[in-house]
Amino acid sequence: MFQAIERWLKGAALEAQEYVRLTMAAVRCTFTPPIYRHDVVEQFDLIGVGSLTVVLLSGLFTGAALAMQTGLTLDRFGARPVVGQLVSISMIKELGPVLTALMLTGRIGSGIAAELGSMVVTDQINALRALGTDPVRKLVVPRLLAGFCMAPVLTALADFVGIFGGWVVARFTLQVNSGVYWSSVTNGLYMQDAWMGLIKPLVFGFLIVTIACHVGLRTAGGTAGVGKSTTVAVVAGSVAVIAADFFVTQLLATLLY
Amino acid sequence: MVQGSEAQTAKQILSETGAPVVMFDRVQLAFDDKVVLADLSFTLIKGHTKIILGASGSGKSTALKIITWLLKADAGVVWVNGQRVDQLTEHEMMSVRADLGMIFQEGALFDSLTVRENVGYKLYEETAMPLEDVDRRVEEVLGFIGLIEHADKMPSELSGGQRRRVAIARAMAFKPSILLYDEATTGLDPITATTVDDEIIKLRDLEGVSSIVVTHQLRDAFYVATHMAERGPDGAVRIMPASGDKAEEAEFIMLKDGLICFEGTAEELRRSADPYLKTFLS
Ligand SMILES: Nc1ncnc2c1ncn2[C@@H]1O[C@H](COP(=O)(O)OP(=O)(O)OP(=O)(O)O)[C@@H](O)[C@H]1O
Ligand SMILES: [Mg+2]
Numbered sequence: 189m190f191q192a193i194e195r196w197l198k199g200a201a202l203e204a205q206e207y208v209r210l211t212m213a214a215v216r217c218t219f220t221p222p223i224y225r226h227d228v229v230e231q232f233d234l235i236g237v238g239s240l241t242v243v244l245l246s247g248l249f250t251g252a253a254l255a256m257q258t259g260l261t262l263d264r265f266g267a268r269p270v271v272g273q274l275v276s277i278s279m280i281k282e283l284g285p286v287l288t289a290l291m292l293t294g295r296i297g298s299g300i301a302a303e304l305g306s307m308v309v310t311d312q313i314n315a316l317r318a319l320g321t322d323p324v325r326k327l328v329v330p331r332l333l334a335g336f337c338m339a340p341v342l343t344a345l346a347d348f349v350g351i352f353g354g355w356v357v358a359r360f361t362l363q364v365n366s367g368v369y370w371s372s373v374t375n376g377l378y379m380q381d382a383w384m385g386l387i388k389p390l391v392f393g394f395l396i397v398t399i400a401c402h403v404g405l406r407t408a409g410g411t412a413g414v415g416k417s418t419t420v421a422v423v424a425g426s427v428a429v430i431a432a433d434f435f436v437t438q439l440l441a442t443l444l445y
Numbered sequence: 446m447v448q449g450s451e452a453q454t455a456k457q458i459l460s461e462t463g464a465p466v467v468m469f470d471r472v473q474l475a476f477d478d479k480v481v482l483a484d485l486s487f488t489l490i491k492g493h494t495k496i497i498l499g500a501s502g503s504g505k506s507t508a509l510k511i512i513t514w515l516l517k518a519d520a521g522v523v524w525v526n527g528q529r530v531d532q533l534t535e536h537e538m539m540s541v542r543a544d545l546g547m548i549f550q551e552g553a554l555f556d557s558l559t560v561r562e563n564v565g566y567k568l569y570e571e572t573a574m575p576l577e578d579v580d581r582r583v584e585e586v587l588g589f590i591g592l593i594e595h596a597d598k599m600p601s602e603l604s605g606g607q608r609r610r611v612a613i614a615r616a617m618a619f620k621p622s623i624l625l626y627d628e629a630t631t632g633l634d635p636i637t638a639t640t641v642d643d644e645i646i647k648l649r650d651l652e653g654v655s656s657i658v659v660t661h662q663l664r665d666a667f668y669v670a671t672h673m674a675e676r677g678p679d680g681a682v683r684i685m686p687a688s689g690d691k692a693e694e695a696e697f698i699m700l701k702d703g704l705i706c707f708e709g710t711a712e713e714l715r716r717s718a719d720p721y722l723k724t725f726l727s
Pocket of ligand 2: 505506507550627
């Protein structure tokens, strides 16, 4: 029993140490040449453009559902016209960043872990190293750059279609006048909210990609190991996003407001 | 300054005939509790061939990965091309690897790249060689191994034997002076296997490549050890049985239980009376 706990703690410490080491190496490699430009472009396309559909769909329906729910609650206070404000604040500060990040974890976190994992078990990572390429530079850096830069962009798009979805519900189900909706959307917003809505996805994008790369590169045990890594990347990535959301919100709330 | 002259001396020594290009000194490696290499020492002389035999799981692939320092040994000293690799960082190791070509047992082709991109990978990505020159070199190498018509396919569209030949092409494309073949001929038909063997012999005898050949196929092992390549007066390359001196330049190593249980030439291996060797050879 005691030994099992000790073994678990040791494993966790080792894992954390390796994660920090990989992350630091990746950051260092990002700012020093050579950069594999071709791979960077490819990953921006894969991660950015490729995730567009899922992110937009989930944003749209979240905004719509939010308007529906809050509309019903607001009715009790006779405050139906401020539904736009509630939708925009919730989307921009909280739901947009978190839901987009969770969708990205499912889509790109799993993809990265599976791809890198299968490269490990088929010796392709070793082949890269034998051919003089640093796998961190070639594989991690392009994904990190793409995840870090595209997460805020995707989040902004999700926010926008979410607010649009809210408008559809407000206009056609709740019978709120369009002008009223849109002015209440902008009325309740402060610059700080926009900052919070942009800084969060930066952190999430970074976490999702670094966790997925770390898990993928540490894959062991053949094809079964790849499956396990994929699951771990999604689970660990999602938990990290939700936990980070709490801490970042708290930090930014004290710093910005 | 001192370091500069040391590097000079090392280069000078390495350029002489009979220079050691790979040296293992009491190398040990264990995975958790399982000892794979208990005490391995050998030396590969420039332009010579070392043929590593051994049962499945005896640590042959592991030994090759230690030479390229993809795996770190637990103890012992490893020299490659005049550099003590066990003291180098991953970054410093890259310059040593520039002269090492490795053919992985499972091929390890990059499955997101075409055959052409795989073969030219190092030249395209890691050197400043002009693109036309790279293309020419890639075509040349693909021609060698007879896969030119498959240049634009993906590795997943090739047969196992074809993949293995692409792996050989990728390792030789950047003209390394040391080539490590991990089961390069396993699973090939006898004719293709002989083509590959001839290639190993040609690279060794005409280009001066030092090679380590890991194989289960005794036929290929003996073929490589007992043949040599010569360029005739008309420029054509001929493969023929090696004369006395040349045959001495290929040395066999047999691994067993993490130790070397036999070391010697093809002739000595054939004549050995050791019962384990006899069962292995029969
Ligand atoms: N990553 C690893 N983790 C744990 N054990 C390993 C690992 N890689 C290899 N081994 C063990 O090391 C031993 C030697 O493996 P190696 O691949 O060197 O064998 P080999 O001589 O090349 O065999 P084969 O002829 O089948 O290719 C095996 O018993 C294997 O179980
Ligand atoms: Mg092997």
